[in-house]
Amino acid sequence: MNLKSLAILGTTALTAIPAWAATSKTDVLTTYADIAHAGYEDSLTSAKALQSAVDALIAEPSAQALQAARQAWLEARVPYQQTEVYRFGNAIVDDWEGKVNAWPLDEGLIDYVDPTYGGATEENEYAALNVIANPTFTLSGEEIDATDITPELLEGALHEADEVESNVATGYHAVEFLLWGQDLNGTDYGAGNRPWTDYATGDDCTNGNCDRRGDYLKAATDLLVSDLEWMTAQWAEGGEARSTVLSDEDAGISAMLTGMGSLSYGEQAGERMKLGVMLNDPEEEHDCFSDNTFNSHFYDAMGVRNVYLGSYTRIDGTVVSGASLSELVAEADPAVDEELKAKLDATMIEMSEMKTAAEAGFSYDMMLARGNDAGEALIMGAVNALVDQTASIERAVSALGANQIDFEGSDSLDNPDAVFQ
Amino acid sequence: MRRLALIPLLLPLPALAGLDEVATDHALPRYEALAQSTETLAATAATDCRGEATLAAYTAAFDDWMGVSHIQFGPIEDLNLSLAIAYWPDPKNRTGKALRGLIADADPVVNEAEDYRDVSIAAQGFYALERLLYDDSLPQGDYTCALTAAVARGLADTSAMLATAWVDYAGTLTQPGPDNPVYPTGADATRKVYTALLSGLEFTRDQRLGRPLGTFDRPRPNRAEAQLSGRSQRNVVLSLAALEDLALALADAPIPQSQAAFDRARARAASLDDPVLAGVADPMARFRIEALQQDLRDIQTELATELGAALGVSAGFNSMDGD
Numbered sequence: 001m002n003l004k005s006l007a008i009l010g011t012t013a014l015t016a017i018p019a020w021a022a023t024s025k026t027d028v029l030t031t032y033a034d035i036a037h038a039g040y041e042d043s044l045t046s047a048k049a050l051q052s053a054v055d056a057l058i059a060e061p062s063a064q065a066l067q068a069a070r071q072a073w074l075e076a077r078v079p080y081q082q083t084e085v086y087r088f089g090n091a092i093v094d095d096w097e098g099k100v101n102a103w104p105l106d107e108g109l110i111d112y113v114d115p116t117y118g119g120a121t122e123e124n125e126y127a128a129l130n131v132i133a134n135p136t137f138t139l140s141g142e143e144i145d146a147t148d149i150t151p152e153l154l155e156g157a158l159h160e161a162d163e164v165e166s167n168v169a170t171g172y173h174a175v176e177f178l179l180w181g182q183d184l185n186g187t188d189y190g191a192g193n194r195p196w197t198d199y200a201t202g203d204d205c206t207n208g209n210c211d212r213r214g215d216y217l218k219a220a221t222d223l224l225v226s227d228l229e230w231m232t233a234q235w236a237e238g239g240e241a242r243s244t245v246l247s248d249e250d251a252g253i254s255a256m257l258t259g260m261g262s263l264s265y266g267e268q269a270g271e272r273m274k275l276g277v278m279l280n281d282p283e284e285e286h287d288c289f290s291d292n293t294f295n296s297h298f299y300d301a302m303g304v305r306n307v308y309l310g311s312y313t314r315i316d317g318t319v320v321s322g323a324s325l326s327e328l329v330a331e332a333d334p335a336v337d338e339e340l341k342a343k344l345d346a347t348m349i350e351m352s353e354m355k356t357a358a359e360a361g362f363s364y365d366m367m368l369a370r371g372n373d374a375g376e377a378l379i380m381g382a383v384n385a386l387v388d389q390t391a392s393i394e395r396a397v398s399a400l401g402a403n404q405i406d407f408e409g410s411d412s413l414d415n416p417d418a419v420f421q
Numbered sequence: 422m423r424r425l426a427l428i429p430l431l432l433p434l435p436a437l438a439g440l441d442e443v444a445t446d447h448a449l450p451r452y453e454a455l456a457q458s459t460e461t462l463a464a465t466a467a468t469d470c471r472g473e474a475t476l477a478a479y480t481a482a483f484d485d486w487m488g489v490s491h492i493q494f495g496p497i498e499d500l501n502l503s504l505a506i507a508y509w510p511d512p513k514n515r516t517g518k519a520l521r522g523l524i525a526d527a528d529p530v531v532n533e534a535e536d537y538r539d540v541s542i543a544a545q546g547f548y549a550l551e552r553l554l555y556d557d558s559l560p561q562g563d564y565t566c567a568l569t570a571a572v573a574r575g576l577a578d579t580s581a582m583l584a585t586a587w588v589d590y591a592g593t594l595t596q597p598g599p600d601n602p603v604y605p606t607g608a609d610a611t612r613k614v615y616t617a618l619l620s621g622l623e624f625t626r627d628q629r630l631g632r633p634l635g636t637f638d639r640p641r642p643n644r645a646e647a648q649l650s651g652r653s654q655r656n657v658v659l660s661l662a663a664l665e666d667l668a669l670a671l672a673d674a675p676i677p678q679s680q681a682a683f684d685r686a687r688a689r690a691a692s693l694d695d696p697v698l699a700g701v702a703d704p705m706a707r708f709r710i711e712a713l714q715q716d717l718r719d720i721q722t723e724l725a726t727e728l729g730a731a732l733g734v735s736a737g738f739n740s741m742d743g744d
Contacts, residue, residue, distance in 0.1 A: 104513075122643060123512045140639075163639045166512065261738040278504050278542040279515055371539045380501075387498075391609075394737040398608065 023327040025249040028310065031322030032256055033242040035312040036086050037235035038320045039303075042079035044228040046315060047221075050076045050175070054221045057199055058214040066196040070179050074292055077172065079315055081299030085307050088267070089258035092234060092241045098165075099155060100227050103286060105168035107177045109158070110216065112207050114184055124164045131158060131169075132212045149215040151223040170223050173287070178217045180289035187282055187369035189361065191291035253400065256325055260304045261393040264347075268300055269386035277379050282365035291365060294358035297382065298351045304389075305344040325396075333399035340396055343389040350382040440607070442670040443614050444591035448495075449584075451488040451663075456577075456584035458482040463570070463577035470566040471554045475573075479554055482576070483547055483652065487659035491621030491667065494613045495594065496586035502579050504542040508549070509646060510628055515543035520552055520559060520568070527564045531571040534578060545575055548647070555649035612734040614671050619721060620739045621664045626717040629657050630710060633701045640707065645698040653698045657713070658690045664720075672728055679723040686716035 053069040080101070087093045108117055108128035119128040129137060135147045140162045146153055158169035168174055181194030197206040199214050207213075234241035245252035276284035285293040306312045310324025330337035357378055358364050367375025462478040469475045490507060497503045508516060519541045523531070530536045543549065552559060553569040594613075597604035604610035628646070633653070635641035645653040665683040668676060690713055693700065700706025729735060 121514060123514070163636060265738040274501065275504070278501070279508075279519075280541045281515065281543075283513075370541070390738050394612065395609070397735070397737075398612075 027323035029245050029252040031310040034320050039083040040232040042315045044232050046076040047225045047228050051221050051225050061199040063196045081296050082303035084300050085259045085263050085303040088262035089255035100171045102168040103173050106166040109167050132209050149219050151219045174220045176289045187365050189363050192289040257397050261390050264386045265390040269383045273383045276368050280370040291363050293364040294355045298355045301347050301351045329396045336395045336399045340392040343392045347385040347389050350385040354378045439671040439673050440595045444595050447670040452584040452587050455485040456580045458485045459577040459580040463573040466573035467570045488663045495590045496583050506546045508542050516549050519544035531567045534574050537571045537575050551650050611732050612737050615734050616737040618667050619736045622717050625660045626714050630714050633698045640701040642699050642702045648697045651696045654693050654696050661687045676727045679727050682720040682723045689713050
């Protein structure tokens with residue numbers, strides 16, 4: 001995926017930190033890498049639980065088995081969303097992320113859809129390809145044999161087919177679609193309601209091609225597991241992601257701040273939250289099939305806070321913590337540190353209010369409805385808190401003396417010296 | 422008096438570089454112009470529907486929007502009005518769907534300007550209006566004319582709101598200090614403007630040029646901005662002019678390298694002779710559009726070394742930094 005971030009260039013020395021500073025940048029970065037490793041390992045563990053549930057659903061389809069798989073998916077999102085803050089700022093994560101969490105998708109690429117979905121679009125010729133129903137098809141002039149639906153087929157031929165980003169064939173949201181189906185309730189209460197019989201055998205099969213649907217679900221889930229295995233290894237001792245952030249202290253600290261700011265502002269506050277409200281469009285929900293969007297937002301915000309405070313609570317309740325960015329900022333400017341901590345907390349409170357309302361039955365798509373002032377207020381409260389915390393993150397950048405930031409697209413992460421040539 | 426005189430020595434000197442010029446010479450008159458031309462547009466559309474007079478008024482108003490579209494901070498952000506004025510890119514054709522939905526239902530929401538503000542932003546602003554004025558495949562008739570008038574009216578009201586709000590906001594921007602909750606230091610305010618400058622360049626490079634360019638093997642000519650009204654190239658030229666004006670206003674010393682880079686980019690953009698950037702699909706013409714992208718990168722580089730360094734600020738985070 002594109003590196004959608006402002007990379008704070010690592011070439012500029014972070015000179016504002018006094019010589020007597022007690023917190024070592026290497027220790028801060030070690031905590032950062034440890035949290036990443038724990039977060040991806042937790043994501044892997046819970047994706048494996050999802051994999052078992054999917055295997056059980058395919059082996060013995062039932063309403064209970066489908067429900068168990070959905071529950072496993074929901075649980076798997078909790079640790080994963082907390083890792084999203086690593087995406088912006090770490091090229092290795094950003095380049096990989098598209099396979100795992102791409103969104104929004106033209107789900108008609110994968111399976112049957114409601115007639116209201118429409119067909120191919122000007123933007124995407126393959127928006128209604130329906131791989132599950134079609135064992136062979138032509139894609140960008142190439143004959144594709146999809147008789148066997150394998151992880152290789154999904155990540156090779158199908159994902160981002162025809163260079164269209166919404167051709168999402170893999171990752172959490174492809175699996176989500178296969179478990180829930182389209183949410184046809186608009187801005188009314190209710191998530192997708194795919195019948196378990198979409199995976200039934202023989203005459204019980206609904207909507208056709210149940211075996212191929214099962215194959216697709218299995219391939220996508222297996223691929224998710226192997227992708228998470230790979231990323232977990234990158235953050236382990238000796239892994240590439242860990243060595244990269246530790247190899248240049250200043251660039252590493254910049255990556256941390258870049259991740260926090262870019263996720264908070266352009267991505268979460270803007271693209272994922274504000275846009276949905278302003279379009280009144282439930283298709284703009286991040287987890288639109290399962291109606292789990294409020295949790296995705298909540299745990300994204302929590303991930304930002306984890307990175308700053310240098311502490312992550314794992315899915316088994318144990319805590320990974322250590323020297324923090326907060327301590328580093330406090331040594332440079334205690335007021336900025338206090339301000340940023342307070343704003344991160346304020347964001348979590350706004351997010352909690354949104355989450356609480358959603359869990360009580362005021363679902364996220366209802367909040368998006370035209371003229372729903374209460375829903376708009378809940379979402380915009382969180383948006384404004386995110387915008388507010390971004391201003392403090394910028395102050396933290398200044399306090400640490402990281403005084404050169406560059407924009408996405410200028411290859412700055414790949415080639416930090418480019419701008420100064 | 423003596424004690425007061427000491428204060429500047431105790432506090433870091435605020436970076437006030439050019440903030441007054443940014444407000445007084447750049448933002449305020451440009452927002453005022455937008456308010457006037459969108460008002461003319463609304464008045465014309467109310468009687469002329471999609472006639473020639475409306476098209477001319479639309480062109481003038483869109484030109485004025487290009488003069489301020491890079492200002493993504495201040496009232497437009499605080500009041501959440503940016504997308505209601507300009508929702509693009511629109512890869513899922515939300516604008517087309519939203520307009521067709523309203524027309525199919527003959528939704529009475531068009532009757533009250535106050536109500537129309539609640540509809541999807543995909544059915545508001547310049548790009549929705551472009552569909553209504555230039556897309557002949559939309560069903561025509563009294564309702565569509567009422568819809569056109571409602572969108573134009575909304576645009577005028579929004580622009581007037583921004584012009585008014587900027588008068589107050591100019592004080593906030595130009596008087597940073599400990600008592601200013603938005604900009605406690607001059608650097609905070611300067612950074613905001615500087616970020617808008619670089620974000621504007623990035624938007625033109627990655628969206629206005631990058632979207633139609635696609636890749637060499639898969640160019641996407643029909644993704645160019647404002648194609649229906651034939652403004653794709655024009656918007657690139659106008660955005661460069663507006664950004665150069667902002668850079669000069671912000672600078673408190675000459676920035677000859679940056680100006681030279683702007684000149685090169687503007688000359689190339691103006692010489693493309695390709696109103697809808699259809700050239701992306703032609704190898705030779707494509708090369709010139711790619712070169713223009715590089716010109717924009719060069720401007721960013723010059724600004725970072727010549728302006729950013731002199732002001733002592735770096736760009737902050739970008740509101741358009743999503744997927």
